[in-house]
Every structure is written in C-alpha cells, then in structure tokens.
Amino acid sequence: MTLPVATPAAARRAALRLVRADARAVAAILGLNALAAAAGLAGPWLLGRIIDEVRAGRGPDAVDRLALAMIAFAAVQLVLARSARTAGHRFGERAMARIREQYVERVLALPSGVVDRAGPGDLAARGTGDVAAVALTLRDAGPDMLVAGVQALFLIAAVVVVAPPLGACALLGLVGTWCAARWYMRRAHAAYLAEGAANAQVAEVLAATAAGARTVEALGLAQRRLAAGRAAIAEGRRTRMRTLGLRTVLLPGVDLSHAAPVAGVLVLGGVLHAQGTISVGAVAAAALYLRQLVQPMETILWRLEQLQASTAAFARVEGLATAATPRPADPAPTSDGGRTAPPHGDRVVVRGVRFAYPGTGRDALHDIDLDLRPGERLALVGPSGAGKSTLGRLLAGVEAPRAGTVAVGGVPLAGLGREELRRHVLLVTQEHHVFLGTARENLRIAAPAATDAELRAALAAVGADPRDVLPDGLDTVLGPGGHRLDGAAAQQLALARVVLADPHTVVLDEATAMLDPTAARRTERALAAALAGRTVVAIAHRLHTARDADRVVVMEHGRVTELGTHDELVENGGAYAGLWGSWHGTRPTIG
Template sequence: MTAKTEAAPAGLPIAGPAEVRKAAVGLMGQDRRAVAVMLILNGLAAAAGLGGPWLLGKIIDDVRGGAGVGHVNRLALGILCFALAQLLLGRFARYAAHRFGERTLARIRERFVERSLVLPASVVERAGIGDLLTRGTSDVATVGTTLRDAGPEVSVAMVQILLILVAMLAVNPLLGVCGLLCLSGIWFATRWYLRRAHAGYLKEGAANSALIEILTSTAAGARTVEALGLQERRITATAEAVERCRATRTYTLNLRTVLFPVVEFSYVAPVAAILLLGATLRDTGTVTTGAVVACALYFWKLSEPMDKILLWLDQIQRSNASFARVEGIGQVDAPPVTGADRPQDDQLDVVDVRYAYQGERDVLHGVDLTVRPGERLAVVGPSGAGKSTLGRLLAGAERPRTGRVTVGQVPVAELDPAQLRRHVVLVSQEHHVFLGTVRDNLLIADPSATDEDLRAVLAAVDIDWVDELPDGLDTELGSGGLRLDAQQAQQLALARVILADPHTLILDEATSLLDPATARHTERSLAAVLKGRTVIAIAHRLHTAHDADRVAVMDGGRMTELGSHEELLAAGRGYAALWKSWHGA
C-alpha cells in the first residue's frame, strides 16, 4: 500500500498506512532507551518461561530412568525459580512499557493540540467540529489504551511466542513442525480479518464523527431548531446517524465472530496432533515421553500469549484506525509562503477576486479593492451581499477561487498562522470564553502583558464590570465559575484583540451584541486606541460608515460603490438610499 493520504468523507484527512507507520517509528525513536529496556526485559521474561516445560519433560525421562526423589526435588525447585523469574521480569517489563506508553501518549496529545491550533478555520468549518472533537477525544483515548495496555501485553506475548516456537523445534523438529502446521488456520483467519478490519474501523470512526457533529450542532442551535419547528427533522437525522453507527459496529462485530471460533479450534488441534504423532514416534524409539510432554506443554503455553494477541487484536485494529485519524490532522496542507519571505508593508490588495463555497456558484464576482495602511474602511450592504465573505478572504480564512488577496504583495492565505496574526486579525460576532480567570483570557493574546496593560485594554472597550467581580482579574470564568453574557463575552474578545495589537483588524459585526449606544461608544474608543492601525468594519449600523475614511458598498457579490460617506451621499445611489432608510427618511 502507498503512503497516499486517504480521504475522509466530508471530514478531515486520514493518514495512509505508510504515514502511520512512519509516525509510530518516529514516536518510538524519541524514546529509544525505553524501547530497548522493554525488549530486553520481555526477552528475559519469555526465556524464563521456557524453563518449566523443559524441566518437567526432563523429570519424566529421569524418573523413567530411575532418578531419585532428591534429583526430582532439585528439578522441581528449578521450575519454581524459572516461574518466579518470569513473574518478576514480566512485572518490570510491563512497568517499563506502561511508562513508555504514557510518555508517548502525552507526545501524541501535545502534537494533536499543536496541529489543531494551526488548522485553517475554513478547513474546520467544512469538516465539522464533530470530526475534530471525536479525533481529539475518543480517537486519542483509543490510542492511549493501546499504548498503555495493549502495547505491553502484545509485545510480551510476541516475544514469548517466538521463543516458545524456537524451544519447541529444538526439543523435536518433527513434533514442532507438526504443531506449526496445525496452527495454519489461525494464520488464514487472521489474514482474512486484517484485510477487512482497518476499513471497517475507519467507517466506524467516520460514523461516530457524523453523530457527534449532529448532536453538537443540534444542541448549539437548540433555540433555532425550536423556533423554526425543526425538531422532527433533527430527530430523524439523529436516528439515521445512530443507525449508521450501529451498522458499522455490527460489521466489525461480525468480523470478530468469524475470527475467534477458528482461533479457539486451532489451539486444540496442535496439542492433539503432537500427542498422536508423539505416541507413534515413542513406540518406534524416535522420541522420549518427556520430549512429547515438553512439546505438548509448549503448545499449551503457546495458547496464552496467542490469546493475549488475539484478545487485543481488535483493540489494535481500532487503535490503528484511530491513530490514522489523529495523524490525519497533520495531513492538512499548511500553505507555504510564496514570493517574499514576509510582507513588504501592510497594504491589502484585492484583485479581480471571485469566490464560491464548495459545490456552489460564485458569491463574489470580480471584486477589486485596495486598503491603505492606517485606513478605516467600512463595508456595508444588504444581507447576503458578500460582506462577511470578503472579510474572511481579507483575513486569510478563505482562498479566492480566482484573483488575488495580498498583504504587502504576499498572498494572505499563504502566510503561516503566526505571521498572519501579526498582520491581520478577524473578529466576528462569535466569541469564546476560555476556562480560567479574566486575566488568563486576556493573556492568551500577550503573555507578557502587565496588569496595567490589561486594565488599559479593558478601559478601551468600556469594560467596567471587571472591578465589580469578587476577585477582579482573578475571577474564574466558564464552567464552575462566572458565566458571562453575550455582551460581556464580546467585549472581552475585543479587549483580547487590542492586546494582540495586529496592524489590520477586521471587525465583522464585532459589536452586534452590544446595545446601540454602547456599541457606538465602544467603536469610537476602539478607533482612538487603534489610531494608526488599519480597521475594516463590516456592519449593518451605518454610524460605523459615517465615522470611516471610506465606505465600500457590496451588493449581489459585487462592489458597487467606494468612497467617503459624503461622496457616496452626494452620488445619490445605493448607499444614499441605505442611509435614508436607516434614518427612517
């Protein structure tokens, strides 16, 4: 199979088998010493487990040869010592494996968070938050279970199987080969299972993601669902998603119902074959009774590690699919910067831009615009005119279908996230309050900010309610703490942006949740604080346009007018009509 990334249906990418193997090898390479310790301890534990059956076979042969009680007692003591050594070595091997698993899981979690934070917003929106959420929770947890539990058990079992087979062939090659041939049923059944299990678990993971997406979107939009009477449609969609989950899980369950019965029968066949063949060979004097007993015991002991492997095989296949989904986050292309290493200045240029959402017709048609550094530009127009889409293109959240959107002659969408946020930040009406204190929520934008800096930005957006909180800046927010209303959350988000201090700020209805008087005062305060910065305000409230240096009017995905407030009023076209309508004239 190739390393080509598999496409997840309507979701984020899934890493291919070669990419998963490369990632797994890389993780083990980061902790080579622990891997070496695990292999050594597992090998010694498995070797210690071979001593018991060999000594038992020797006891049988020696007793038949007339050995005394003392000799038998010494060999029995040897069996006890081997069992104790296997117990202790196995315990330390599992301890080392568990530590390795927890460290590796921590690296996987950290890498997942790092990759998730730099994902383009457009990618997450198209894939659905449910897909990302499922990968970050259940998929990572499944990988963790394998690393912590399945990994150690399987590694010990594999070493045991290898050494048992070697010991069995050393006792008597003919009996060993006979037993191995009888195990062939396991090989065929396992191969049949593995060829189907990976794809089955990928489908199961995708179905789980789709279900989570429906549940989260329904919960988030519960009021809208109720207001529009969409309850039955959402219930039907949820029931269909549950049915898809059930079908995918039933498929993987059916695979296991074929595998396990074949395996159980294959354990009995080798022991029976060895005893039958051994009895025949003993009568001819080819083997001793002790050798037959030793080989039968070795095959009997072989069932224990094989049971462990097959018991965890389902978990490993599930984990393999989950790891492919987790690693798939890293397959989202991070666009390289083209042209200059960094923007030459902060001028934004939109040149003949057309844009269409996936599978839809264009919503922007040949838009041209230049935003000069330090300019205050208002973008107005009726609902559905393309204002927010233009804002997302200017912020690099989307790529134009044709044309260019650049900052300092560099395509905005091709800047790496850290560099992009130093130049352009988009603030929409959707705001998030992070768990932690008010101070923590602000310091995300600038960890080096002092309390004086924080109070200055709070004052800039007219936040006076922080001083009234029980612990001021140290008041806990979110679950278990103070819950901010929509207006307070919006003000806090604006303060956070000011603290980040980007050169260009795009406000997409960023004060829509404030009352008109507070919104106007906040916008004027922002204008004073952001003096010298470029501010692009997308708004329905036309007082924002009145205060701007220029106004861009959008209608039907086209820019129909561009000029100052006075110029557009004098032109007597669409903007003048909007202004009169807004004032009730």
Template sequence: MSATLPVADQRMVARAALRLITADRRAVTVLTVLNVLAALAGLGGPWLLGRIIDTVAAGAGAGAVDRLAAGVLACAIAQTLLARQSLAIAYRFGERTAARIREGFLRRSFALPAAVIERVPAGDLAARGTTDVDAVATTLRDILPNILIGVVQIVFIVGAVLLLNPLLGIVGVLGLSGIWFATRWYLRVARPAYLKEGEANSRLADELAATTSGARTVEAYGLARRRLDAGRAAIAETRRTRLATLGLRSVFFPSVEISYAVPSVLVLLLGGFLYFEGHVTLGTVGAAVLFLRQLVGPLDMILIWIESLQSSSASFARIEGLAAVPAGPPVSTKLPEGDRIEISHVRYAYDEGRDVLHDVTLTVRPGERLAIVGLSGAGKSTLGRLIAGVDRPSSGSVAVGGVPVADLPPDELRRQVVLVTQEHHVFRESLRDNLMIEAPDDELRRALKTVGADWADDLDRDLGEHPPDGAQAQQLALARVVLADPHTVILDEATALLDPTAARTAERALAAVLHERTVIAIAHRLQTAHDANRVVVMEDGRIIEVGTHDALVEAGGPYAALWRSWHS
C-alpha cells in the same frame, strides 16, 4: 462549506509508529531484552517437567525429582519477576508515547490553516482529538506491551518445540495454520470496518455538537423534530457500523478457540505413535504438548487484543491524517512597508465551487474608516476574511504594505490586521491566560481598562468557574486587539448577538479600540456606513459602487435605495 480531514494510509501509520519507537529506543531495547529473558525462563518449566516424567519412568529417586521441581519453581519465579519489570517499563513507555501523540495532535491542529479548521465539521476534529487519541493511548499503555510479550513467547516456544523434536514441532506449527488463516482474514476486513465506525462516531459527535450549540435556534424555529431525525440517523449509522465490527469478532474469535486444540491433538497422536515405535521418550511427548499448551496463553492474549489493535490502528490513521493536510505556502520573510492595503483583481471560490468574489479591486488607505455594505450573500464577509488573511484568494492578491496578507507569519499578521466577529471564545483558564499575550500585568490591566472592563480587576480570576457574559466576552476579545495593537481592524457584525444595553457597552469599548486605527466595517446597519469615510457597495461578489455616504445617496444608485429602505 465543510471539508473532510484525510485519513493516513497504512504506510504513513507505520512510519509514524516507527518514529515513536525510535524516540524512546532505550526503553524499547530494555523492554525487548527483559521479554526475551522472561520467555527463556518460561521455557524451562515444560522442559524440566518432561525431564521429571523421564526420571520417574527410569525409576530415579525422590531427590532427583525434587531437584527438577525446584528448577521448575525457580523458572516460574524468574519469569514472573522479569515479566513484571518488563510491564512496568512498558507502561511508562506507553504513557510517554501517548503524551507525544497528544502533543503532536495539538501542534498539527494549531498548524492547520484557519480556513481548514472552520470548514471541517466540529465533531470530526473533536472525535480525533478525544476518542481516537484515547484509543491509541490505551493501546500503547496496555495492549502493545502484552502483544510484544506474547510475540516473544510464541517465537521461543515454537523454537523450543522444534529443537525438542523437529517432526513434532513441524506438526504442531502446521496445526496453528487455522489461526493464521482466520487472523489474516480478520486483519484484511477489520481495518476498513473500524474506519467506517470512526467516521460514524465523528458524524454523531458533529450532530450532537451542532444541535446543542444551536439549542436556542432549534427552539426558536421549531426545528426539534428535524434535529431529532438527524440525530437518530447518525445514531443508527453508528449502531450499524458497530454491529458490523461486532459481526466480524463473532466469526473470528470462535474460529480461533477451536483452532487452539488442534496442535496438541496432532502432537499427541503423532507422539503416541512415535513413542510406541521407540523413536521418542514419553517425557519428550509430554514436554512438546506442554510447550504447545503454553502457546494458548500468548496467542489468546494477542488475539484478544488484536480487535482493540485494529480499532486503535484506525484511530491512529485518523490522528495521523492531520499530517496529510496540504501545507500552505511558506510564510514570507519580507515585512510590510506601510499600512496600505491593496486588493487587486481578486477572485475566490469555496472548495473549488463557483466564484463568490469576482475581480474585486480596492485600496484601503491608512487611517480611513471604510464600510462594506450589501445584501446578504453579496460577499462582504468573504472579502473581510481575505483581508484578514483567514482565506487565500483563488486568483489576484490581497497585500498589506506590498506583502500578501496570507503569506505573513501569524505573529506578524496579528500586528497588521485583526478580524473581530460576533463569536468570541473564552478559555477555561485564568483571565490573564485568556488575554493570549505575554505582557506585564500593568499592560494587561491598561488594555482591560481601555475597553471598559471594570469587572476584570483580578487577573487570576478563573473564567471556567466564573464565565463572563456576552458583553464581557466582547470586552475580553477587544482587549486582545488592544494588546495585539494592529494598524487595521476588521469588524464583522461584532455586536450583532448582544442585547441593546450590552451592545451600547461594547460599542463604547469599540470606539476606544478603534481610535487612530484603520477600520473596515462590514456593515449591516447603515448608520455605520453613514459615519464612514468611504462606503463600498457589493452585489453578487462584485463592487458596484464606491464613495462617501452623501455622494452615493445623491447619485441615486443601489446604495441610495438601501439607505432609503433602511431609513424608512
């Protein structure tokens, strides 16, 4: 079963952005002040150029023009220095904020319930943690500072034109209405389009991950054509969504480019008329046109980046979607009293589908070896996951020492029950870091020796450069179990993927780990059931027999039939 991670709405994204800004409010304040000063310095140039025109028209000498020209140069230098310092602060702010987003994403990923992690398509979470996080980080570092500078410049330039001549200013602002309408349309249609593109990217990443991780299975069963067809379909969907966003841009940007010239044309026409009527000076008209032409730079910068801003806004919504995953119930503060595991009237269904476990009741006594057997699909692994606290029953309870297993905090759960499967993750870190437990080196070495990991003599060995084989990875996983020291170990096909020689090595390691612990073995080889203290037989999500191996064989029921079939 797979699930889909939610996507945050615009309100959640806005609140998250506000939290990020508030977390670095000092840098934002300094950044805003510098941008305001840079914008004010930028206004001096056009105003002084207008004064130069009026000075020349009045017949003043070269000295007056030189002084005004020096003022223009001083304004340009001041604007450059202030803008440079502003960008430096903005980039540092962007990097710090991007780091906060990455850290927050990791915290939320680790806080997700294990059941959610396992059911979400691998490509979805991977795409959010890589492509989406990188897109938001780029926005914070490169785009937002430029947009902030552009917005401040636009506000001051429009204010300057209105102060210079209100009528010319109003006409110039009205000339910008075409840009406003085009931008409003684009913002309305772009976000859904970019969200669809992000979903398509996640599906493509998931298809690629599934195909590459299962390459041997694809080869063994001749599934290459089917996987290629699935990959081509995902690529086609990704291409379609990207062309859709490209189509929006191909309408938006040409419309904006045409609109740039409209304010200047309107001001020139009206300004010429007012000049000939004697209502304004030539310098005023020239300054107004220069101010409006100055708008092109920040407007162009904002509108160029707005496409990336829409894309990163959709990415931010996908990142913040992790916060919308329903939180599990609060962890229990009560500690288990004893090691007895009680399973009482448990029902369970995946994603609100039909029940796969039906009214299962069972007691696991401390220190016993219990084997759970049955045909594929009987519910054995599901029951194991419930006992290990990975999943929570739909109804009924699974408790250890009187406390529901799924309510235990992770550290306490690890000391109670550990699930060992056939899949063992090895991190690209040192052997010491891969053991996942902070403990003295001699304790780590004892754990490795217990499981027969003679190859693991150097705790600083980089397992990224020297990855262990299947049997060694199994030993590493078992060493983690030794260090966690749980009283109950659940085995679910723990050696199924190993070759016979490696399996024998792993089984010797298992024997050392399981000594004096409660063992629940989800058995596919009935020799495991033969050696257990008790055998639980499951069929269609129900327990249909419980007893010792000999008693069940003598009873001649379903287990006896399984034993005869396996033994023959």
C-alpha cells in the same frame, strides 16, 4: 466537509516516528521480553526431564533438583516479565503524551475555515475517543502484543527443537489461525474507519442540537432533530454490528486452531513413542509448550481487534496533519532558501483575488481589487451571501486566495510567519471564547507582558467597566465553574484583547453583534477611539457603521460594485443608496 484520514502508509510512518523517538526504550522492551520468554521455556522442558527421570527409576534427588530449577526459572521469568511490562507502559505513556501534544498543535494550526466547514463534532470525536483508543493501545495493547509475540516465537521454536516432527505438526496447526487473522485484517480497517466516522456524526448531531437548543425549541424543530439523532445512532449501531460480526468469525476460528495443534501433537507423539523414536517426556514437553502457546496467541488475536480499532483511530488523528497548515513562527522560507523580507509600511493591497471554498466548484469572490489606505476606516456592505465575510477573512490572512494576492507592505500575507501576521492584521468576529482562568489570564493572551493598568485601560477603551462585569476585578475566575459573563461582556473582553494586541489593521466582522443596538453603538464609538490611527475594515450590518466610515465598499455576488464615501454613494443612486434608503426608513439591519 469531513476532515481527512491518513493513508495506511502515512499512519505507519507516523508510528515509526514514535518508535524512533524512544528507540532505547523499545530496545529495552524487546530485550527484556526475549529474556522473559527464554526463561519461560525452561519449565516444560524441565517437567519433561522429570518425567523421563522418574520412568528411568532415578532417585528423588534428581527430581528435587529439577523441581527447584523450575521454581528458579519461574521466578526469573516473573521479574523479567514485570520489568518488560513496566518499560512498555512507560514507553506507552511517553508516546501518548507526544500524540496528545501533537494533536493540540495540529488543531491550533487548522485554518479556521476548515474548522468551520468540518464542524466541532469530528474534531471532538478525534480528540477524545480516537486519541483515547490510541493511548490505550500504546499503554496496554502494544506491550501485551509485543510480550505475547516474543513468547509465541520462542514456544514454537522450543517445540521444533525438542521434537522436530511434533514441531512440524504444530506449525501446520497454526495455519488456521493465520487464515482467520488474515481474513479479519483485510476487512477490519475499513469497518473501524466507518465506525469512527459514524461516532463522529453522532457527536456532531448532539453538539449542534445542544448548541442550538433555544432555536430548536423556538422553531419547533424538536422532532426533526430527534429524527436526525436517531438516524445517526442507527448508522453508528450498523457500523458497530459490522465490527462485532467480524469478531464473531475471528474468535471461534482461533479457538479451533488452538485445540488442533495440541491434539495433533498428542496423537502423533503417541504413535512415535510406540515406535520408540521419541520419549514420553518429549511428548509432554511439546504438548505443554503448545498449551502455553494458547495464552500468547489469544492475547495477540484479542489485542488484534483493539489494534485494528486503534489503527483506524490513529489514521483519523494523523489525518489532521494533511489538513493543518501551520504558519512558521519566523518569516516563511523563500524558494531560494532565504527568508521573506518583512513588510515595508502598513498598506494592505488586494489584486486580482479569486476565492472558492473547497468542494463548492465555484468562486465566492471574483477579481477583487482594493487598496486600503493606512489609518482609514473602510466599511464592507452588501446583501447576505455577497462575499463580505469571505473578503474579510482573506484580508486577515485566515483564508488564502485561489488566484491573485493579498499583501501588506508589499509582502503577501501567506509569506508572513504566524506571529508576524498577527502583529499586522487581526480578525474579530461575533464568535468569542472565554478561557478557563482569571480575567487577567484571558486578557494577557493578546499581550503576555501587559500590566494590570494596561489591562484595565483596554477594558475601559471598549466601554467595559471592570467593576461592573468582574466581581473580583482582574482576579475574577472565568469560564466553566467560574463567573459566567453574558454575551455582551464576553464580546467586550474579546475586543479588549484587540486593543492589547495593537495591530495596525483590524477586520471587524459583526464584532458587536452580541450587543444590543444602544450598547453596540456605544462600544463601536469607544472602539473607534481606541483604534484611532489604525486601518479598520468593518463588515457593516448596521448602516450607521458605513455612514461613519471614510469609504464604503459595496459587494454583490462576490464582486465589488461600488466604492466611495457614504455621501458619494447615496448621491449616485446605486445599490448602496437603495440599501441606505431601505435601512434608514424601515429596517435596522441588512444582510
């Protein structure tokens, strides 16, 4: 699955929102740039006046006054241009901060199913290279293009005012620049989107290979992974050569278009001066204006290439807005403008649930009906691919059903706010994350107000002795650069967070898979004691978990085929009895 990309219209609306969020700064930038460009127009005009004064035989006093005026206007232009650039950079930094904050919010709002299906490579590429490209444009390219655009408009207007016939020649000479830029822009957006996608694929291949390095080595997959890496890099090179080819057409065409207007003004100006209709000073001023026009036009067109790349990057960053489905912090609004009522009770009910993963075209779950009794321990068992983990994700509100409802206390999970949902139901998987910070900070993610005594009690509840796993106790710095926990200790840290979060319903999906069988059994018993009185749904891959449960749900091909206690199902002689006999006799795990 590929994360979506924003449409050009959506990207433009997002850019306008950034501008409106700092409208005063944008107005100041425009004003300062306009004043700086106006001050810059004085130099060529004054030089033309000096030429005409000298040809008229006037004294040095007039020339000195005009020269001093040129210096004064140049100084004013320098101050105004510096102020405009400073204001532009400040605007860019503020806008960049908004984009980064919004990106983090949207990533955190992505359904975990979307993240799982998309893979980490695309998200990493968007959060690093794409955000950096947008930030560079806002900080550097955007202000540069704005300054250059204002300068170009003023210079063209000055040529027209000083000598209208020469101004018409200059405008005709710009047609080539316009044609080259239009040709480039019609092709560049798609080319840069393809380049961004190819870079994301390279990142995905590298991340997957690095994460599975031990598996690659154990199964002898090195050559296969190298081939996948070479293919991704080759595609990245192909897309890069495409964008480079577009630039090799754009830039020479622009250079030719720059030279043509100046040559045209000099030729036409010479003819008009010979006819006595224009002064040498006016021709010199017009030629200097056009020579000055080269610099802002080159800036615009050079930055245009960067703008196209950042526009594609911005579309990829903004694309997360369509993939993110943030839950409100408060209860979700109802159709009549009210608020969803809070759940009454802890009972979780599943009715007529069907679910299909995006892009598969077929249901993974079919007509599931299930009542979870408050305080019971329910085990989900079945072969791999039966739909156990999928049902667990629906019970925790991670995924939403295609049809039917999953409700707690009579309220659909989809109608609960983000904070309220986690107060009721929590999913714990074998995947865990240790954040950079102290053990205390890692634990307080689940309960910000918890005391040190409560943190230690939570660790003890899941069978972890802080003195054994944390050299400096709760002050132990964890994560990259700090104390590294092994898989078992990290999993116990995650389970301690569950104890601290204190939901009334917990879904455990291979929550002890990182532990060895003995440690897993010990942790499961400790966790069962800590979660006493709560509803626990355990996706069981070790059947002793099912034996200890109050009821067992057997799933096959996305359907519930058996439901009852361990003893009842064994006596019935159905699928569960077969699984129990196979596991108890020869195999330690299923699924």
